[in-house]
Amino acid sequence: EAGVTQFPSHSVIEKGQTVTLRCDPISGHDNLYWYRRVMGKEIKFLLHFVKESKQDESGMPNNRFLAERTGGTYSTLKVQPAELEDSGVYFCASSQGSYRGIYEQYFGPGTRLTVT
Amino acid sequence: TQLLEQSPQFLSIQEGENLTVYCNSSSVFSSLQWYRQEPGEGPVLLVTVVTGGEVKKLKRLTFQFGDARKDSSLHITAAQPGDTGLYLCAGARGYNTDKLIFGTGTRLQVFP
Numbered sequence: 001e002a003g004v005t006q007f008p009s010h011s012v013i014e015k016g017q018t019v020t021l022r023c024d025p026i027s028g029h030d031n032l033y034w035y036r037r038v039m040g041k042e043i044k045f046l047l048h049f050v051k052e053s054k055q056d057e058s059g060m061p062n063n064r065f066l067a068e069r070t071g072g073t074y075s076t077l078k079v080q081p082a083e084l085e086d087s088g089v090y091f092c093a094s095s096q097g098s099y100r101g102i103y104e105q106y107f108g109p110g111t112r113l114t115v116t
Numbered sequence: 117t118q119l120l121e122q123s124p125q126f127l128s129i130q131e132g133e134n135l136t137v138y139c140n141s142s143s144v145f146s147s148l149q150w151y152r153q154e155p156g157e158g159p160v161l162l163v164t165v166v167t168g169g170e171v172k173k174l175k176r177l178t179f180q181f182g183d184a185r186k187d188s189s190l191h192i193t194a195a196q197p198g199d200t201g202l203y204l205c206a207g208a209r210g211y212n213t214d215k216l217i218f219g220t221g222t223r224l225q226v227f228p
Binding site for chain 1: 120149151156157158159160161164204206214215216217218219220221
């Protein structure tokens with residue numbers, strides 16, 4: 001079974017440009033999450049989809065970030081326009097559901113975004 | 117304010133030594149997960165602990181959840197070079213919540 005995949009693995013863009021990151025969750029996983037690690041900081045939650053609906057987007061930093069999940073399958077995270085502080089590694093994770101209220105999340109390899 | 121503090125931040129040891137990594141908080145977590153991450157890869161789930169005082173073993177790794185569910189530890193017995201990596205704890209604050217709060221990580225280097 002394929003794990004969580006992310007594309008691209010690395011993106012270098014200039015300030016003001018637009019970048020779109022893609023995540024394909026594990027097949028059959030309704031829950032999809034985006035997280036981000038900026039340099040020197042811990043990994044932080046951005047948002048959570050259940051199928052195509054946004055369940056929790058409390059971690060989205062501002063309105064330059066737009067996440068979508070078409071048809072409840074793959075998800076995209078668009079940053080427009082990108083700023084220097086958006087540089088970091090963006091992780092996607094997915095989970096099948098909960099056991100005793102616990103959601104075990106499986107992470108993709110991440111997309112390293114560098115804004116220059 | 118860092119909700120989950122991990123210590124130590126860095127650890128360099130010789131093969132065969134034992135070590136313990138700590139994950140501490142002043143807040144209660146409904147569950148806590150431990151991940152290991154290698155360069156260029158995403159975090160890989162090692163274990164989930166749910167009950168206060170729970171102990172789980174994964175080969176040479178022993179995980180414990182504190183009685184008050186505010187802290188956790190990871191103990192590695194007879195470390196191997198293959199144990200090298202970044203160890204992360206991550207907790208969920210409430211039941212049926214998906215938002216994971218990550219610790220800052222412990223970078224372990226095991227020399228042969």
